[in-house]
Amino acid sequence: xxxxxxxxxxxxxxxxxxxxxxxxxxxxxxxxxxxxxxxxxxxxxxxxxxxxxxxxxxxxxxxxxxxxxxxxxxxxxxxxxxxxxxxxxxxxxxxxxxxxxxxxxxxxxxxxxxxxxxxxxxxxxxxxxxxxxxxxxxxxxxxxxxxxxxxxxxxxxxxxxxxxxxxxxxxxxxxxxxxxxxxxxxxxxxxxxxxxxxxxxxxxxxxxxxxxxxxxxxxxxxxxxxxxxxxxxxxxxxxxxxxxxxxxxxxxxxxxxxxxxxxxxxxxxxxxxxxxxxxxxxxxxxxxxxxxxxxxxxxxxxxxxxxxxxxxxxxxxxxxxxxxxxxxx
Ligand code: NDP
Numbered sequence: 001x002x003x004x005x006x007x008x009x010x011x012x013x014x015x016x017x018x019x020x021x022x023x024x025x026x027x028x029x030x031x032x033x034x035x036x037x038x039x040x041x042x043x044x045x046x047x048x049x050x051x052x053x054x055x056x057x058x059x060x061x062x063x064x065x066x067x068x069x070x071x072x073x074x075x076x077x078x079x080x081x082x083x084x085x086x087x088x089x090x091x092x093x094x095x096x097x098x099x100x101x102x103x104x105x106x107x108x109x110x111x112x113x114x115x116x117x118x119x120x121x122x123x124x125x126x127x128x129x130x131x132x133x134x135x136x137x138x139x140x141x142x143x144x145x146x147x148x149x150x151x152x153x154x155x156x157x158x159x160x161x162x163x164x165x166x167x168x169x170x171x172x173x174x175x176x177x178x179x180x181x182x183x184x185x186x187x188x189x190x191x192x193x194x195x196x197x198x199x200x201x202x203x204x205x206x207x208x209x210x211x212x213x214x215x216x217x218x219x220x221x222x223x224x225x226x227x228x229x230x231x232x233x234x235x236x237x238x239x240x241x242x243x244x245x246x247x248x249x250x251x252x253x254x255x256x257x258x259x260x261x262x263x264x265x266x267x268x269x270x271x272x273x274x275x276x277x278x279x280x281x282x283x284x285x286x287x288x289x290x291x292x293x294x295x296x297x298x299x300x301x302x303x304x305x306x307x308x309x310x311x312x313x314x315x316x317x318x319x320x321x322x323x324x325x326x327x328x329x
Pocket of ligand 1 (some may be wrong): 158323
């Protein structure tokens with residue numbers, strides 16, 4: 001008998017109208033790859049929300065199983081690095097965009113895309129971190145490479161109550177930074193302080209059109225919002241500081257000026273998690289294993305079942321999700 005497993009499939013009709021269905025697949029339906037993985041946990045990232053709602057052109061192959069990240073156990077492998085039983089994580093590489101993704105009981109991918117699950121971390125923990133958290137770690141590493149250490153001054157985190165924001169606050173505060181969290185949800189202040197924010201400011205302060213330069217407020221930051229927010233964050237960064245730009249939850253534009261760069265020597269650090277090279281991923285996951293407080297990880301995440309996945313994907317695009325959502329498969 002051929003084993004079937006549940007999957008979410010997004011399809012388009014002749015009029016390009018998108019539909020989302022729960023279907024039964026077999027391994028024969030999966031795309032090419034040299035490692036097949038039993039997916040144990042996945043998650044809902046902002047990009048997954050865009051894929052499922054069709055709000056932005058994330059899906060570039062039809063039909064497609066969405067889901068940009070998973071953790072699970074290797075079932076079969078012809079790749080030299082992986083054997084049956086190995087615990088692995090996948091983030092990005094076009095999975096859930098052009099290659100069948102995480103929202104299925106099984107996934108077949110290239111072995112080169114996988115990284116080992118860090119020691120002491122479960123598949124569930126890894127997906128509480130997920131691509132959002134791994135991106136937060138990449139952002140922190142970029143700030144460190146630029147010399148933005150806790151002694152340099154406060155750091156700002158925008159989109160604070162979201163996935164990237166919540167993990168960034170946890171990491172930065174554990175590393176000793178004074179974290180200023182910017183949120184549009186003032187009711188989440190106690191949650192943000194619990195994660196380690198020293199100050200909480202309103203999203204409104206950063207969402208108006210930016211002046212070329214404003215009062216210096218922070219030495220660095222992690223921005224997951226873009227648009228006016230990023231322009232304001234840059235205009236308020238102190239001399240020689242740096243901002244890691246990783247998101248566009250508020251918009252893809254950057255309506256600012258070059259003044260912070262040419263008058264204050266501020267740097268804008270671009271963060272991409274999807275095509276990040278393997279050595280960088282391995283270092284990011286190693287650092288997550290050592291620097292992220294697992295107690296904070298449970299504060300910032302909640303677990304849903306496969307049945308709740310589509311609704312959570314719609315909620316994340318509406319800015320209604322706090323922290324991270326883990327999907328137990
Ligand atoms: P979430 O939806 O969990 O978080 C985004 C947060 O941004 C929201 O919680 C909200 O925070 C804030 N926000 C939402 N809408 C607006 C708005 N219109 N104006 C200002 N703030 C807003 O998403 P993720 O944390 O998973 O992802 C955040 C961003 O990072 C996304 O754009 C995503 O695509 C990007 N990303 C990029 C990656 C990369 O490789 N570069 C990888 C992973 C994510 P609050 O309510 O606290 O204000």
